[in-house]
Amino acid sequence: GAGVSQSPSNKVTEKGKDVELRCDPISGHTALYWYRQSLGQGLEFLIYFQGNSAPDKSGLPSDRFSAERTGGSVSTLTIQRTQQEDSAVYLCASSLERVRNEQFFGPGTRLTVL
Amino acid sequence: SQQGEEDPQALSIQEGENATMNCSYKTSINNLQWYRQNSGRGLVHLILIRSNEREKHSGRLRVTLDTSKKSSSLLITASRAADTASYFCATSTSYGKLTFGQGTILTVHP
Numbered sequence: 001g002a003g004v005s006q007s008p009s010n011k012v013t014e015k016g017k018d019v020e021l022r023c024d025p026i027s028g029h030t031a032l033y034w035y036r037q038s039l040g041q042g043l044e045f046l047i048y049f050q051g052n053s054a055p056d057k058s059g060l061p062s063d064r065f066s067a068e069r070t071g072g073s074v075s076t077l078t079i080q081r082t083q084q085e086d087s088a089v090y091l092c093a094s095s096l097e098r099v100r101n102e103q104f105f106g107p108g109t110r111l112t113v114l
Numbered sequence: 115s116q117q118g119e120e121d122p123q124a125l126s127i128q129e130g131e132n133a134t135m136n137c138s139y140k141t142s143i144n145n146l147q148w149y150r151q152n153s154g155r156g157l158v159h160l161i162l163i164r165s166n167e168r169e170k171h172s173g174r175l176r177v178t179l180d181t182s183k184k185s186s187s188l189l190i191t192a193s194r195a196a197d198t199a200s201y202f203c204a205t206s207t208s209y210g211k212l213t214f215g216q217g218t219i220l221t222v223h224p
Contacts, residue, residue: 033211042214
């Protein structure tokens with residue numbers, strides 16, 4: 001009965017470098033979400049995937065952010081040319097259905113951009 | 115952007131007392147959920163209440179929803195030191211994504 005897992009748990013990078021954050025959702029969950037939490041902005045939605053449908057990217061803050069979900073399971077959030085304002089905790093969640101079910105969150109990846 | 119506003123921002127009580135947190139939101143919702151967060155990391159789902167429900171219980175938790183006022187409350191009865199955490203309400207539309215409030219920091223003193 002594994003929950004949502006994320007890796008790495010912490011990532012320190014230099015400004016301008018690219019980073020990849022990974023999320024393994026709960027097996028069988030069709031919906032996967034990325035959020036980020038920062039002091040100034042609170043908890044913000046970034047992107048979500050539902051089955052084979054086109055992802056909702058409306059929360060991505062800039063074109064430096066992208067995400068993929070391969071095989072309907074694992075997801076990778078990529079941030080290119082990181083900036084200091086990208087520093088935050090990035091949280092992944094999954095749920096059985098898009099609408100009705102609760103979302104189960106992973107422990108998050110704390111990203112620090114120096 | 116944050117849909118919800120939570121009240122109070124911080125709450126400090128003694129063990130055994132009840133804690134009540136309120137959440138207001140702006141748009142129509144499908145459901146409203148409450149989450150707990152310890153130490154600024156992963157969120158733990160507490161309870162979900164659907165838009166056609168008015169009250170729900172889970173253990174020491176009681177949640178109410180008033181869609182006419184666009185507000186919800188979370189009551190934790192007989193609080194314990196282990197309940198110390200940040201509590202967030204989150205709303206979901208037919209869209210699925212969650213929109214979070216700013217959270218209430220609850221401190222329960224032993």
